[in-house]
Amino acid sequence: xxxxxxxxxxxxxxxxxxxxxxxxxxxxxxxxxxxxxxxxxxxxxxxxxxxxxxxxxxxxxxxxxxxxxxxxxxxxxxxxxxxxxxxxxxxxxxxxxxxxxxxxxxxxxxxxxxxxxxxxxxxxxxxxxxxxxxxxxxxxxxxxxxxxxxxxxxxxxxxxxxxxxxxxxxxxxxxxxxxxxxxxxxxxxxxxxxxxxxxxxxxxxxxxxxxxxxxxxxxxxxxxxxxxxxxxxxxxxxxxxxxxxxxxxxxxxxxx
Amino acid sequence: xxxxxxxxxxxxxxxxxxxxxxxxxxxxxxxxxxxxxxxxxxxxxxxxxxxxxxxxxxxxxxxxxxxxxxxxxxxxxxxxxxxxxxxxxxxxxxxxxxxxxxxxxxxxxxxxxxxxxxxxxxxxxxxxxxxxxxxxxxxxxxxxxxxxxxxxxxxxxxxxxxxxxxxxxxxxxxxxxxxxxxxxxxxxxxxxxxxxxxxxxxxxxxxxxxxxxxxxxxxxxxxxxxxxxxxxxxxxxxxxxxxxxxxxxxxxxxxxxxxxxxxxxxxxxxxxxxxxxxxxxxxxxxxxxxxxxxxxxxxxxxxxxxxxxxxxxxxxxxxxxxxxxxxxxxxxxxxxxxxxxxxxxxxxxxxxxxxxxxxxxxxxxxxxxxxxxxxxxxxxxxxxxxxxxxxxxxxxxxxxxxxxxxxxxxxxxxxxxxxxxxxxxxxxxxxxxxxxxxxxxxxxxxxxxxxxxxxxxxxxxxxxxxxxxxxxxxxxxxxxxxxxxxxxxxxxxxxxxxxxxxxxxxxxxxxxxxxxxxxxxxxxxxxxxxxxxxx
Numbered sequence: 126x127x128x129x130x131x132x133x134x135x136x137x138x139x140x141x142x143x144x145x146x147x148x149x150x151x152x153x154x155x156x157x158x159x160x161x162x163x164x165x166x167x168x169x170x171x172x173x174x175x176x177x178x179x180x181x182x183x184x185x186x187x188x189x190x191x192x193x194x195x196x197x198x199x200x201x202x203x204x205x206x207x208x209x210x211x212x213x214x215x216x217x218x219x220x221x222x223x224x225x226x227x228x229x230x231x232x233x234x235x236x237x238x239x240x241x242x243x244x245x246x247x248x249x250x251x252x253x254x255x256x257x258x259x260x261x262x263x264x265x266x267x268x269x270x271x272x273x274x275x276x277x278x279x280x281x282x283x284x285x286x287x288x289x290x291x292x293x294x295x296x297x298x299x300x301x302x303x304x305x306x307x308x309x310x311x312x313x314x315x316x317x318x319x320x321x322x323x324x325x326x327x328x329x330x331x332x333x334x335x336x337x338x339x340x341x342x343x344x345x346x347x348x349x350x351x352x353x354x355x356x357x358x359x360x361x362x363x364x365x366x367x368x369x370x371x372x373x374x375x376x377x378x379x380x381x
Numbered sequence: 382x383x384x385x386x387x388x389x390x391x392x393x394x395x396x397x398x399x400x401x402x403x404x405x406x407x408x409x410x411x412x413x414x415x416x417x418x419x420x421x422x423x424x425x426x427x428x429x430x431x432x433x434x435x436x437x438x439x440x441x442x443x444x445x446x447x448x449x450x451x452x453x454x455x456x457x458x459x460x461x462x463x464x465x466x467x468x469x470x471x472x473x474x475x476x477x478x479x480x481x482x483x484x485x486x487x488x489x490x491x492x493x494x495x496x497x498x499x500x501x502x503x504x505x506x507x508x509x510x511x512x513x514x515x516x517x518x519x520x521x522x523x524x525x526x527x528x529x530x531x532x533x534x535x536x537x538x539x540x541x542x543x544x545x546x547x548x549x550x551x552x553x554x555x556x557x558x559x560x561x562x563x564x565x566x567x568x569x570x571x572x573x574x575x576x577x578x579x580x581x582x583x584x585x586x587x588x589x590x591x592x593x594x595x596x597x598x599x600x601x602x603x604x605x606x607x608x609x610x611x612x613x614x615x616x617x618x619x620x621x622x623x624x625x626x627x628x629x630x631x632x633x634x635x636x637x638x639x640x641x642x643x644x645x646x647x648x649x650x651x652x653x654x655x656x657x658x659x660x661x662x663x664x665x666x667x668x669x670x671x672x673x674x675x676x677x678x679x680x681x682x683x684x685x686x687x688x689x690x691x692x693x694x695x696x697x698x699x700x701x702x703x704x705x706x707x708x709x710x711x712x713x714x715x716x717x718x719x720x721x722x723x724x725x726x727x728x729x730x731x732x733x734x735x736x737x738x739x740x741x742x743x744x745x746x747x748x749x750x751x752x753x754x755x756x757x758x759x760x761x762x763x764x765x766x767x768x769x770x771x772x773x774x775x776x777x778x779x780x781x782x783x784x785x786x787x788x789x790x791x792x793x794x795x796x797x798x799x800x801x802x803x804x805x806x807x808x809x810x811x812x813x814x815x816x817x818x819x820x821x822x823x824x825x826x827x828x829x830x831x832x833x834x835x836x837x838x839x840x841x842x843x844x845x846x847x848x849x850x851x852x853x854x855x856x857x858x859x860x861x862x863x864x865x866x867x868x869x870x871x872x873x874x875x876x877x878x879x880x881x882x883x884x885x886x887x888x889x890x891x892x893x894x895x896x897x898x899x900x901x902x903x904x905x906x907x908x909x910x911x912x913x914x915x916x
Contacts, residue, residue: 146810183813184562245658246693246767275660275885277581301577301595335803353771 127203131196139195141172151180151188163190171196208339210359212366217266220361224268227369234263234364235287235328236296237274240310244300245276247334251296251357260358269361280310280317287328288321293368294329296360299337307334308345315346329367331360393834394753394845401754404849407856408709411873416717418874419671422664423905425583425897427672428452428465430634431909433642434517435510437481438601440587447485448635449584454488458495461899464907470510471498481513511908518679518912521641525681528621528644531612535621538569542762542787542795544819545625549574549806551593553603557610564614564622567816570647570794572625573607575599580630580659581893585639595806599626599636604643623647625685628673629655631665631894637673641680647726647794648677651687652714653707656877657885658690662892663877674718675913684720685794686711689730689763691882697732697767701747702851703882704729706859708751709852710873712758719913722757726794730763731783739840741782746844748790749835754849762787764798776800777818784822789833795819855881 133140145166151159160177167175172194179191215223224232236248250257252273254264264271272290274283287295297314299307311332318327333351342350349363429448440446452461455468469484477493478484487493498506538544546568548559560571576593579586589606590598597603604626611622623646628637633655640648652670655661677684688704688711695703708727715725729751733740751760764783769776780798787795797815799807807815835841859876880886 144810146808181813183809184565187809189810189813276658277578304594306594 127201129200129202130198139197140193141196142191142193143167143170143172144189144191146183146187146189148187150185151182152185156180159188160190163188163192167192167194171198173197206340212363212370214358215362215365217261217358217361220266220365221268223365223369228268231268231270232293232364232368233270233272233290234294234296235272235274235283235290235292236298237278237283238276238298238300239278239280239283239314240299240301240306245298247298247300248273248275248296251298251333251355251360256357260356262357263361265357266361269364280314283314284317284321287318292328294331294364297330297332299332299334307336311345311347319346329364331363333360392753392756394749394842395837396750396753396846396849400849400853404705404709404754404853404856405713407853407860408706408713411856411859412710412713412717414872415667415874416671416714418664419668422668422898422900423461423464423907424634424665424668424894424899425452425456425461426632426634426669427907427910428461429632430638430672430676431465431514431907432469432481433635433638434521434909435481435513436517437485438587439482441486441489444587446584446587447482447489450489451481451485454485454491454493455495459497460902461897462902462905463497464901464905466510466514466908467498467503467506467906468495469506470513471496471502471506474498474502474505474509507906507908510906511912514908515912517638517642518909521638521676521680524641524644525679528646528681531615532621535615535619538620540823542792543569543623543759544816545570545572545761545794545796546812546816547572547574547796547807549596551576551595551597552591553589553597553606554591556597557607560607561610561614563812564611564618566813567820568622568797569620570623570625571607571611572647572649572796573597573599573603575627580627580655580661583631583894583897585632585635599639601639601643604639604645608644625649628677628684629687630659631655631661631669631897633666633669634672634676637676637680637682640682641676645682647683647685648673649687650674650677650684651690651707651728652711653877653882654687654690656887656892657882658687660887660892662895662898663874663887663889665892665894665898668898670714671718672910672913674715674720675910678719678721678724679913681724683724683726683759684715685726685761686728688728689732689761692730692732693767697730697734697747698737698743701743701848702855704747705750705754705848705852706855707882708755709856712755722755723759725755725758726761727751727755727758728761728763731765731779731786731798732763732767735768735779741786742840743844744782744786745790745835746841747848748786748792749841750845750848752790752792753845759793761794761796762792763796764802766802769800769802771804773800773804776802777814780815781818781822784819785826788822788826789830791830 130137130139131141147162149159160180163177164175175192175194177192181189183189236252238245238248252271253262256262263269315330330347331349332347335353337350337352339350339352429452432448437448455465459468472493478487544567546563548556550556556573574596576596576598586598586600589602608624611624615621625647626645628648628650655666656663688707691703731744733743765779777800783798799811799815801811859873862875874889878888
């Protein structure tokens with residue numbers, strides 16, 4: 126069954142709810158007009174019938190609405206595009222074992238928040254021992270060497286440090302998205318790495334943050350984008366898959 | 382007057398006064414060497430703040446402030462370690478320029494040579510600088526009296542806690558109407574969040590600004606514009622609406638001075654935040670902290686400390702005692718700098734994982750512990766952020782419990798939580814719903830705090846005692862701490878170097894802004910410090 130519709134209290138009823146603000150007054154005799162305006166917007170969005178169940182004035186110039194209604198759109202799950210996980214999920218023990226056997230040295234990960242972004246929540250959730258969602262962070266993995274540069278690291282600083290540490294992978298977190306700063310910063314970062322490394326020796330570039338789209342990796346010039354809700358275990362498994370399993374024993378230069 | 386604490390006739394947790402005294406004296410022992418360290422050093426920002434108090438404003442064509450230009454020129458000629466006042470006012474007394482601003486312009490093109498005056502020249506430079514900086518401090522005093530007058534005329538909020546709302550558009554001209562609207566909707570305090578990254582600028586931008594990232598630059602002109610807008614609101618609403626900004630980062634002393642000159646009412650000002658979360662050098666931070674707190678003390682500004690931040694990286698249950706320890710340290714540093722109890726908006730937050738059994742009881746225990754340890758301080762109560770998931774409905778429920786905990790435990794300043802935390806910057810409707818939430822809880826709970834007396838041996842009282850005991854253990858460990866990090870020495874600096882707070886390791890010889898620190902030479906002179914410490 127690949128066709129579904131929203132479910133309110135009965136299969137196929139198509140019921141949805143939404144809330145929004147309109148810059149119009151609903152004080153006194155304006156209230157009918159305001160509710161009508163909200164119903165019109167809902168109708169144009171495809172709600173039929175649309176029920177304006179709540180309209181509240183916010184000051185003299187704005188009104189907040191809650192609307193319930195039926196939509197007639199059908200969702201075809203066969204046409205949904207997602208980035209499937211294309212690597213096996215490993216436990217920390219399995220990750221450590223794979224690295225020890227396949228790489229015969231510790232795998233080095235350099236992480237940072239770049240640009241003006243001061244929000245280390247994301248990178249810390251992945252890297253700090255404390256971890257996230259009940260999983261320990263990458264610092265917990267014996268075979269991973271983690272260098273967390275923290276916040277507001279410039280791209281040249283990041284490249285320099287990645288070279289100094291002989292990083293196998295670089296993790297960048299971007300939370301602030303005003304004026305699409307996360308996109309611009311990520312592109313700047315990936316371009317800088319491309320410029321200063323021959324392509325065969327470039328570290329794996331990974332970017333993550335709540336507003337990234339996982340399908341954007343190529344556009345951003347990175348190897349992988351992780352969206353909100355990614356756990357440290359997923360990142361560790363991905364690193365192992367890319368840098369150990371797939372590359373095989375090719376990269377065993379000098380043990381660090 | 383500042384947010385008053387609800388009078389508690391007898392304490393609810395029945396904390397052992399001997400234990401509480403022990404905690405305070407341990408904090409004092411940990412803090413004293415830091416104060417000595419601060420007294421032995423100066424920084425570029427302390428010296429620039431002195432120039433700002435003396436009235437030097439404006440920037441060159443590239444937007445670099447004249448205080449930076451002048452300081453750099455002086456530092457190039459005679460170094461930083463003697464303080465900026467003697468060489469600068471010596472040049473003025475010698476007639477190199479008619480005023481500070483002309484002197485700065487001439488100095489920046491290299492047409493003035495600075496020297497360290499001696500003998501009668503020294504005396505003259507000393508008294509000229511003291512006179513001019515003293516006039517600046519008298520302006521700060523006048524702004525404080527002006528605040529007192531306005532508060533008397535318009536009045537304070539008639540409820541507890543005071544409601545604190547944030548605006549953050551990046552454009553000061555957009556911020557002003559938003560702030561006025563927020564005040565109309567019930568905000569008692571408006572905080573203008575700073576642009577991301579300002580904390581790492583080693584200069585204060587100039588003029589009104591319309592471009593910021595996730596916030597608006599702190600500038601003297603932006604301070605003035607926003608204070609004037611809120612003065613209008615105070616008049617319209619018949620209550621004095623307070624304004625908050627951030628004295629943090631590399632320019633903390635200068636921003637404190639500007640806040641005093643422009644009558645800001647509260648300032649975020651944490652003793653360790655910059656070290657831990659912005660990787661600013663610990664010595665730089667502690668020196669800048671002390672000066673900025675002396676200015677805040679003089680200006681009648683309420684500081685807000687940043688303990689809530691530890692709980693965004695560390696677990697709120699496991700690390701509860703690090704909040705208490707930081708509050709005790711912040712209290713010690715604040716009082717040493719001359720701040721009074723009513724000026725200590727010590728921070729803490731509602732950040733326990735809602736999945737933890739009895740999480741609300743734990744929150745009450747922690748909040749009540751802060752309340753009873755600092756009975757006269759207007760505590761700053763911060764909403765959940767870490768466990769806000771994007772499920773706005775659940776977030777709204779969490780915020781209601783946060784509000785209830787605030788009412789029950791007599792918090793002084795309540796930062797209003799937004800259900801869209803972690804989703805978007807707050808929408809107009811988010812703020813309206815959030816304020817409805819606060820008003821409902823305030824109205825429904827009424828004076829419930831009066832009836833709320835946790836059982837003396839119950840879960841809450843025991844948990845509070847446990848956190849206090851862990852705090853004492855940590856303070857003892859800090860006292861005895863020998864660091865493995867180079868150059869840290871024993872004590873608090875070593876503990877910071879080893880990641881005791883917020884799990885971040887910050888060695889004393891690392892971090893940003895270290896090159897702006899100098900050990901004071903014999904004969905160091907700063908009229909601002911002398912006047913601030915004289916009273």
